[in-house]
Amino acid sequence: MDNILIVDYEKCNGCQYCMLVCSMAHEGYVQMSRSRVKVYKLESEALGIPMLCEHCDEPPCIPSCPVDALGKDIKSGIVSIDLQTCTGCKLCVEACPYSAVRMNPDGNKAFICDLCGGDPECAKACMPKAITWVEAKPSAIWMKNHCTDKRVEAMERLLEV
Amino acid sequence: MYGWNDCILYVDLTKRRIWKEPLSKSLREAFIGGRGVNVRLLWDLTKPGVEPLSPENVLILGTGPLTGTIVPMTSRTTITTKSPATNLYVKSSMGGQFAGELKFAGYDHIVFLGISEKPAFLWINDDTVELRNAEDLWGFDVRETDSAIKRDLGDRDIRVTSIGQAGESLVKYAAIMNSVYNAAARGGVGAVMGSKNLKAIAVRGTGKITVRDPERLGEAVSKASEDLKERAAHFEYGTSRGIVNLNDIYSMPSYNFQSGYLKDGHLLAGPYLAEMGYLKAKRAQVGCFGCPIGCHLYNVVEKGPYKGYAVGPEYETSFSLGFSTGVADPEAVLKANELCNIMGLDAISTGVTISWAMESYEKGVLTKDDTDGLELRFGNAEALVKIIPMIARREGKIGALLAEGTKRAAETIGGDSWKWAMSNSKGLEISGVDLRTFKTRMLTYSVNPRGPDHLFHEVFPTPERVYEITGKDPSQLELAEGIPPPEAQFEGAFGSVIGLPTKVEAQIARWYEDRFAVTDALGICKFSGNAIHLNAGMMSEMFSAVTGVETSPEQLLFVGRRIYTLERCFNIREGFDRTLDDLPWRIMHEPADWPGISPNSKGKVASPEIVHEMQDEYYKIHGWDLKTGWPHRDTLEKLGLENIAKELETMGKMP
Structure with a gap:
């Protein structure tokens, strides 16, 4: 992968603009539940935590799928779902540690971030630069992992409240 | 339907009846949405002379057609009703997350009629709308209400609009709050909600918003976003930075407008709050729905008597x-x-009312007997913090007195205290600009239909703007004194006198008010600045792309003027005449003079003569009668308000 998505929630202002543009880019209209990124909010701490597919090196969702609908492209590193095969059993939703695989609003298929095929709209739209699309240098990879860990921690806190 | 949902939700709280009506084509095209459609509904749904806190008053919430699209900064909900503070028209606008959620649930406006027998809240779950019992929520503050509703309904993505204890106690300047810290604050809209026994509105919306021409909209949004990026950089620390510069030049209204300087006042601004460790985000970081700028500061006090957090x-x-x-x-x-x-x-009203009480106490008009033993002097931080909950609950003599606002409190207490009550004859407390040293705003604060504040025309007459508005090079306008450069205006020098020819002041005021009305009707935040809200070309492009109703900038601004004029007509119906277009007595009669004041400002006053001269010009370009301040018939007819003209005529309100 040439570029990676770094999501630093400490820069997120919680506005959910990324969700608007994500839905628009994929569907041609805006519906929050069709956004591949979801910003969780916790007002008491002024938190906004964007959660979306991390395109993990060893994605736990892939082995969880009983019908092999999920796969990872070796060259691009993008995890994707074959919608023809997906039965909507939700096992991948449960397997994802990042609350990043969700069901589409029709409730019949799983859906995840596809990195817009390599030019993510959310990164272009995020002015506070909480979501950035950067060259996959070792330092950036370290930063991505660090930011992901921070988000997982913050999500745990959010879900407790 | 594109942009709009074509749906007004009606809730009759008395009869517990809920129904939907389409947002008619004529209403959409004549008034757009938000503030525009709201005022037309208010006119139609109330009878002249309606008591603001009676079941016959209505409470209207409105969103705009751009909200829920990819147009950034469209989080605004406008709340419209007859104000218990002024007995006149009021609209108050809030950001937060509510407007987007309401749009996704399938509604453009909500109208509340009547009064609920018991405390209730409205639960909008997409198509399913029901009134639920809120007796257990009554007495809760805004945070508790938000949290309780989310817990009980089992969904953290619900967005809640509610009142706190102040709205329940019918405080004349109670706010309606949403998403915990976003306020529709002015004019006592929260008291109207409280009078209806309506504690909250909870909404969850999962539907979609479609636009007519996604590609065209995408292009417009890209263009606006470029400008917004610059604006975002400018908005570091939100609005809070201005106080530093104004305080430095002794123009920051202090001590109930008796001074322009507060020692250590700069400590209340973002950079200093950050330095002292209160500001938890590195800069202004809390954004409303779809807002990349994020102007709210999030501050935490970790220990001590004032422990807590504030946005x-x-x-x-x-x-x-x-x-x-x-x-x-x-x-x-x-x-x-x-x-x-x-x-x-x-x-605003809370602080200004407490300041009135402090001055009254220091001057002996209020005594310890009136203040429930509080030493209510300027600078007494402890008293400030103690008295706010008393106001919100109308506790004690002083809480009950101050809950009525400065105008009524001064009438009750008597003496000369009306002279330092910082509200005008309309009865709303003034926002924080010393008008004695800012001429254009003398005009705009005086004619603002809800009272003396800055949200119907925020005027920055920069040279570029003056050129744009008048078509003339500012240096040709025989300025009494120079106009500061744009940076200086934002950085605080706008506190000094800006003397433009009277005619130009009137033009500037009207230029801004047209755009402000359109902005509020579309649902856009005013902090989008030149990127969207002051840019009629951009607004009409976005509006056309979203709705498919092809509209020129001129046509859009024409709607703005129609909205603004109808707001004035509503006031006229409720008894308004020109005498109410004034400013607080102190601003009009006590020349600015305090230690440290700049020679430019010293001795300046917004005298009735200056204000009237500007108003005459302003009324003339509007086509309003100079004696009464009422629009002439042909003014209303040109704006397509023939029916309004007819009704005013039968009431004998036509000049």
Whole structure:
């Protein structure tokens, strides 16, 4: 992968603009539940935590799928779902540690971030630069992992409240 | 339908009846949405002379057609009703997350009629809308209400709009709050909600918003986003930075407008709050729905008597709760800010009313017997923090007195205290600009239909703007005194006198008010600045792309003028005449003079002569009668308000 998505929630202002543009880019209209990124909010701490597919090196969702609908492209590193095969059993939703695989609003298929095929709209739209699309240098990879860990921690806190 | 949902939700609280009506084509095209459609509904749904806190008053919430699209900064909900503070028209606008959620649930506006027998809240779950019992929520503050509703309904993505204790107690300047810290604060809209026994509106919307021409909209949004990026950089620390520069030049209204300087007042601004460790985000970091700018400061006081957190202070909050009360202790001001937010009070009116009481106490008009033993002097931080919950609950003599606002409180207490009551004849407390040293705003604050504040025309007459508005090079306008450069205006020098020819002042006021009305009707935040809200070309492009109703900038601004004029007509129907287009007595009669004041400002006053001269020009270009301040028949007819003209005529309100 040439570029990676770094999501630093400490820069997120919680506005959910990324969700608007994500839905628009994929569907041609805006519906929050069709956004591949979801910003969780916790007002008491002024938190906004964007959660979306991390395109993990060893994605736990892939082995969880009983019908092999999920796969990872070796060259691009993008995890994707074959919608023809997906039965909507939700096992991948449960397997994802990042609350990043969700069901589409029709409730019949799983859906995840596809990195817009390599030019993510959310990164272009995020002015506070909480979501950035950067060259996959070792330092950036370290930063991505660090930011992901921070988000997982913050999500745990959010879900407790 | 594109942009709009074509749906007004009606809730009759008396009969517990809920129904939907389409947002008719004529209403959409004549008034767009938000503030525009709201005022037309208010005109139609209330009878002349309606009591603001009676079941016959209506409470209207409105969103705009751009909200829920990829147009950034479209989080605004406008709330419209007849104000219990002024007995006139009021609209108050809030950001937060509510407007988007309501749009996704499938509604453009909500109209509340009647009064619920018992405390209730409205639960909108997409198509399913029901009134639920809220007796257990009554008495809760805004945070508790938000949290309880989310818990009980089992969904953290629900967005809640509610009142706090102040709205329940019918405080004349109670706010309606949403998403915990976003306020529709002015004019007592929260008291109207409280009078209806309506504690909250909870909404969850999962539907979609479609637009007519996605590609065209995408292009417009890209263009606006470029400008917004610059604007975002400018908005570091939100609105709070202005206080530093204004205080430095002794023009920051302090001690109930008796001074322009508060020692250590700069400590209430973002950079200093950050330095002292209160500001938890590195800069202004809390954004409303779809807003990349994020102007809210999030501050935490970790220990001590003022422990808590506040989203704020904004410029106005620092002015009212800090400068005006003479309190420069950041922890106390943060606590006062927090209390206003969670109990649901307008921070401007709260601070200005407390400042009136402090001056009254120092001058002996109020005694300890009136203040329930509080030493209510300027600078007493402890008293400031103590008195806010008393106001919100109308506790004690002083709480009950101040809950009525400055105008009524001064009438009750008597003496000369009306002279330092900082509201005009309309009865709304003034926002934080010393008009004696800012000429264009003398005009706009006086004619604003809801009272003396800055949200119907925020005027920055930069040379570029003056050129744009008048078509003339500013240097040709025989300026009495030079216009400061744009940077200086934002950085605080706008406190000094700007003397443009009277005719130009009137033109500037009208230029802004047209755009402000359109902005509020579309649902856009005014902090989008030149990127969207002051850019009629951009607004009409976005509106056309979203709705498919092809509209030129001129046509859009024409709608703006129609909205603004109808607001004035509503006031006329409720008894308004020109005598109410004034400013607080102190601003009109006490020349600015305090230690440190700049020679430019010293001795300046917004005398009735100056104000009337500007108003005459302004009324003339509007086509309003100079004696009464009422629009002439042909003015209304040109704006397509023939029916309004007819009704006013039968009431004998046609000049």
